[in-house]
Amino acid sequence: MASILPLTPANITEAAKALKAGELVAFPTETVYGLGADATNDRAVAAIYAAKGRPQFNPLIVHVPDTEAARHLVDLQPVTERLAGRFWPGALSLVAPRRTGSGLSLLVSAGLDTVAIRVPAPEGARSLLRAAGIPVAAPSANVSGRISPTTAQHVAIELGDHVAIILDGGPCAIGLESTVVDSTSVPPTLLRGGGVTTEEIELFLGLSLMIAGNDDDAPKSPGMLTSHYAPDRLLRMNVVKASPGEALLGFGPAPDATINLSVTGNLNEAAANLFASLRLLDALPWTGIAVMPIPETGLGRAINDRLRRAAAPRG
Ligand code: TXA
Ligand code: MG
Numbered sequence: 001m002a003s004i005l006p007l008t009p010a011n012i013t014e015a016a017k018a019l020k021a022g023e024l025v026a027f028p029t030e031t032v033y034g035l036g037a038d039a040t041n042d043r044a045v046a047a048i049y050a051a052k053g054r055p056q057f058n059p060l061i062v063h064v065p066d067t068e069a070a071r072h073l074v075d076l077q078p079v080t081e082r083l084a085g086r087f088w089p090g091a092l093s094l095v096a097p098r099r100t101g102s103g104l105s106l107l108v109s110a111g112l113d114t115v116a117i118r119v120p121a122p123e124g125a126r127s128l129l130r131a132a133g134i135p136v137a138a139p140s141a142n143v144s145g146r147i148s149p150t151t152a153q154h155v156a157i158e159l160g161d162h163v164a165i166i167l168d169g170g171p172c173a174i175g176l177e178s179t180v181v182d183s184t185s186v187p188p189t190l191l192r193g194g195g196v197t198t199e200e201i202e203l204f205l206g207l208s209l210m211i212a213g214n215d216d217d218a219p220k221s222p223g224m225l226t227s228h229y230a231p232d233r234l235l236r237m238n239v240v241k242a243s244p245g246e247a248l249l250g251f252g253p254a255p256d257a258t259i260n261l262s263v264t265g266n267l268n269e270a271a272a273n274l275f276a277s278l279r280l281l282d283a284l285p286w287t288g289i290a291v292m293p294i295p296e297t298g299l300g301r302a303i304n305d306r307l308r309r310a311a312a313p314r315g
Pocket of ligand 2: 139140148
């Protein structure tokens, strides 16, 4: 069973040692908790897939402490450099061509010639990456297809048996995964909406991103299978009044809400509360989860994306 350790310098050193020894370490980022392993070690990376029950065709995001470290692993073309300069450290993963001699395990890219890479924002995460001195592959620390973890306890419940150490940095500030942008296309392609909004990226680049199609047979971002983030309970979106027995997940003023994502209708607050609220409701004997309408702007787009996948027919 994993030890849950507070994010202190001594525990960061301990966790960095475990990573270098090929063990799995869960750690907090500003988006969600990651299930980390040495990205240059085939066995360690294979252990991530095994622990999550993740399909082998779904590649992993590599985490580095700064842009310089990223340049050793992938070719950062001009547009990628611009995006990295503006949004790193932060909730943006950039897909770029893998460098020959990067040393990364081929399992990280699941057969693609690109790698998704990001520099997480919290100082704790970056000091772990600096102390380890290796690129760290880290998907969200949940069982494949389930709700992403935003606390150390979420990780312990689902993956505690598979992980050496869980660093506990409290709840994640953003609460939704990073935005994934493929910068090898012109214009760049949005593969997954997330913590950095599409609007911010488009405003900064002065262009519209291509949006990846949602094709389960040939997914551009292989992780974006339709059913995902799935609670056990069936979920319905855009509901104003729950049916008898159904929990109501509120947004904005809602006296009848079982839990409210944000009483004031604040999308940042709603994103931060989303996954923990779904987990809470899922643990109780409701017949289903009804979610009130959430505006399709800013972080609302990423929230609705996750809810659509949670509501999708299970395959
Ligand atoms: O916020 C996050 O991104 C978290 C934290 C831990 O950093 N990580 C995360 O990883 O959400 P994961 O594995 O749950 O999602 C990674 C997504 C998947 O949709 C995957 O298919 C996509 O990134 N991806 C990874 N490498 C890719 C590549 N080379 N080309 C296209 N998509 C890629
Ligand atoms: Mg995930």
